[in-house]
Amino acid sequence: MKHNIDFSTASSEAIIEALGKRLDEIRLSRNISQFDLAREAGVSRSTMTRLSCGRTISLDSFVRVMQALRLTDHLAALLPDPAVRPVDRVRIGGAERRRARKRRAEPSEWAWGDEGENGA
Amino acid sequence: MKHNIDFSTASSEAIIEALGKRLDEIRLSRNISQFDLAREAGVSRSTMTRLSCGRTISLDSFVRVMQALRLTDHLAALLPDPAVRPVDRVRIGGAERRRARKRRAEPSEWAWGDEGENGA
DNA sequence: TTGTAAAGGATCATAAGTGATGCGTAATGC
DNA sequence: GCATTACGCATCACTTATGATCCTTTACAA
Numbered sequence: 001m002k003h004n005i006d007f008s009t010a011s012s013e014a015i016i017e018a019l020g021k022r023l024d025e026i027r028l029s030r031n032i033s034q035f036d037l038a039r040e041a042g043v044s045r046s047t048m049t050r051l052s053c054g055r056t057i058s059l060d061s062f063v064r065v066m067q068a069l070r071l072t073d074h075l076a077a078l079l080p081d082p083a084v085r086p087v088d089r090v091r092i093g094g095a096e097r098r099r100a101r102k103r104r105a106e107p108s109e110w111a112w113g114d115e116g117e118n119g120a
Numbered sequence: 121m122k123h124n125i126d127f128s129t130a131s132s133e134a135i136i137e138a139l140g141k142r143l144d145e146i147r148l149s150r151n152i153s154q155f156d157l158a159r160e161a162g163v164s165r166s167t168m169t170r171l172s173c174g175r176t177i178s179l180d181s182f183v184r185v186m187q188a189l190r191l192t193d194h195l196a197a198l199l200p201d202p203a204v205r206p207v208d209r210v211r212i213g214g215a216e217r218r219r220a221r222k223r224r225a226e227p228s229e230w231a232w233g234d235e236g237e238n239g240a
Numbered sequence: 241t242t243g244t245a246a247a248g249g250a251t252c253a254t255a256a257g258t259g260a261t262g263c264g265t266a267a268t269g270c
Numbered sequence: 271g272c273a274t275t276a277c278g279c280a281t282c283a284c285t286t287a288t289g290a291t292c293c294t295t296t297a298c299a300a
Binding site: 007008010012013015016019022023025026027028029031032033034036056057058059060061062063064067071072073074075076077078079080081097098099100101102 | 127128136139146153156178195217220
Binding site for chain 4: 097
């Protein structure tokens with residue numbers, strides 16, 4: 001309950017660091033060493049350390065660690081089913097969309113809020 | 121709504137594929153092209169395609185896409201605070217643990233089979 | 241049906257993550 | 271205090287992801 005950053009505004013680096021710390025807290029609360037957790041997850045201790053330290057790793061390694069910590073159910077909860085957001089499903093025709101279609105007029109049409117950013 | 125795999129037993133590859141598909145569904149439900157989403161996320165379209173196709177990408181790229189889709193709050197919900205699991209916090213002395221300590225005897229001690237370590 | 245562009249796939253040079261190893265430090269148990 | 275060892279850090283060879291660019295297919299709106 002110390003490093004509770006604001007995930008809504010934090011940078012990807014900050015988020016990854018927060019995720020790493022949280023995972024580390026969980027690991028420690030269960031008194032599992034990086035070595036053992038790494039072995040269970042199928043990654044190296046180096047990768048475990050990198051995750052703990054907030055450095056980015058591959059999504060695959062991340063998922064493996066989540067699995068090793070028995071947190072896969074949380075991974076499932078990570079992504080909401082589009083169906084539960086009716087407002088997003090308003091399809092022009094109502095059919096299942098397989099491709100996005102845009103009247104390449106103005107990029108700001110589908111309003112991402114307001115940021116016209118590009119590379120940060 | 122169709123590919124609802126069991127995150128508890130699925131392989132990391134299957135999980136990543138599921139995550140990719142789900143993210144793609146969300147993207148399409150909002151009628152956003154891979155190109156535009158990639159641009160917003162700060163990654164290349166190649167990476168976006170790989171994610172959609174279920175191939176692994178870096179955790180950093182993944183988080184960026186989540187941010188672009190305004191799903192960071194779900195990322196926060198991804199990791200439970202250890203404090204909410206009292207059973208996991210039973211520290212030998214009660215202090216804050218900074219390192220795991222194990223009587224490197226048998227790895228099966230802390231039971232990953234069914235984690236009945238602390239007798240709940 | 242037709243025009244358009246969204247998306248998949250392949251390639252390639254570059255960037256980045258991975259695992260193994262060694263080492264110094266410090267947390268923790270005794 | 272003392273022994274143990276978890277952990278952070280650095281390096282290095284290897285593997286993999288990334289981004290740019292190409293081409294091809296096809297969803298979809300007009």
